[in-house]
Amino acid sequence: MNIALLGYGRMGKTIERLAIDRGHHIVLKASSPIVVKDLEQADIAIEFSLPGAAFQNITRCFEANTPVVSGTTGWLENYDQAIAICKQYDAAFIYASNFSLGVNLFFELNKQLAKLMQRFKEYSLEMEEIHHTKKLDAPSGTAISLAEQVIEISNHTDWELNEFGDTTKIPIIAKRIEDVPGTHRLTYSSTVDEIQIEHKALNRDGFALGAVIAAEWLQHKKGVYSMKDVLGL
Numbered sequence: 001m002n003i004a005l006l007g008y009g010r011m012g013k014t015i016e017r018l019a020i021d022r023g024h025h026i027v028l029k030a031s032s033p034i035v036v037k038d039l040e041q042a043d044i045a046i047e048f049s050l051p052g053a054a055f056q057n058i059t060r061c062f063e064a065n066t067p068v069v070s071g072t073t074g075w076l077e078n079y080d081q082a083i084a085i086c087k088q089y090d091a092a093f094i095y096a097s098n099f100s101l102g103v104n105l106f107f108e109l110n111k112q113l114a115k116l117m118q119r120f121k122e123y124s125l126e127m128e129e130i131h132h133t134k135k136l137d138a139p140s141g142t143a144i145s146l147a148e149q150v151i152e153i154s155n156h157t158d159w160e161l162n163e164f165g166d167t168t169k170i171p172i173i174a175k176r177i178e179d180v181p182g183t184h185r186l187t188y189s190s191t192v193d194e195i196q197i198e199h200k201a202l203n204r205d206g207f208a209l210g211a212v213i214a215a216e217w218l219q220h221k222k223g224v225y226s227m228k229d230v231l232g233l
């Protein structure tokens with residue numbers, strides 16, 4: 001495939017390496033806003049940029065009828081509008097807060113555990129996410145996805161960042177430590193014990209490989225999909 005990389009930072013560069021290993025060609029490396037014409041050589045776009053840039057990049061792809069895979073976090077207040085534009089142009093789109101196989105398996109584990117725990121009121125839940133100090137958004141997109149999965153199943157009504165006061169809300173503690181690629185941990189605590197699940201990324205290759213696999217899967221499709229569709233979960 002001819003791939004346009006929209007965003008050529010830590011993720012863009014990792015995706016480039018893995019995509020070339022899989023026999024693909026990089027035809028665009030964009031680090032600033034694009035126009036429709038920039039996409040004319042591309043079979044697909046992979047978008048990992050900044051929260052303030054993602055919506056415009058994604059909608060340019062819809063206008064160009066270039067299928068787009070996006071992993072940028074922190075822009076989801078515009079997600080519904082993006083989906084409407086995707087449908088208007090009969091385009092193709094996958095967004096995931098986390099493209100790694102491991103985190104997508106962890107999402108399934110999280111839902112199963114939340115279902116099991118919801119009857120047992122003696123346990124309270126808290127979540128922790130740890131990322132490198134260059135990360136712009138908090139909490140992470142993955143932490144928000146995990147919280148939304150629990151909220152759908154349990155009596156929690158919302159999540160809150162670095163606050164513990166309201167027991168109806170899931171506290172998410174966001175820590176920033178040099179060079180950490182991404183760790184997510186959920187802890188159910190009672191007065192006598194703790195049950196904990198954790199996903200720890202060891203580097204960025206899992207995120208990048210998942211995005212390339214999603215792009216290969218999306219190439220000849222129309223419509224809006226998720227990593228659940230790609231992985232058959």
Ligand SMILES: NC(=O)C1=CN([C@@H]2O[C@H](COP(=O)(O)OP(=O)(O)OC[C@H]3O[C@@H](n4cnc5c(N)ncnc54)[C@H](O)[C@@H]3O)[C@@H](O)[C@H]2O)C=CC1
Pocket residue numbers: 006007008009010011012030031032033034048049050051053057070071072073074096097098099100207
């Ligand atoms: N969904 C997933 O699996 C993952 C998502 N992410 C997310 O991906 C995003 C990017 O992460 P990193 O690569 O670590 O960030 P980064 O800061 O290393 O790279 C972002 C790049 O976007 C460029 N950029 C700025 N404006 C642009 C525009 N208008 N169009 C295209 N590029 C533009 C910047 O110059 C920069 O090089 C973040 O939102 C992060 O949270 C990161 C890892 C995995």
Ligand SMILES: O=C(O)C1=N[C@H](C(=O)O)C[C@H](O)C1
Pocket residue numbers: 073097098131135136139140141142143181182183207
């Ligand atoms: O910014 C990052 O680095 C990451 N961002 C994603 C998120 O916000 O969940 C995915 C991964 O944890 C790395």
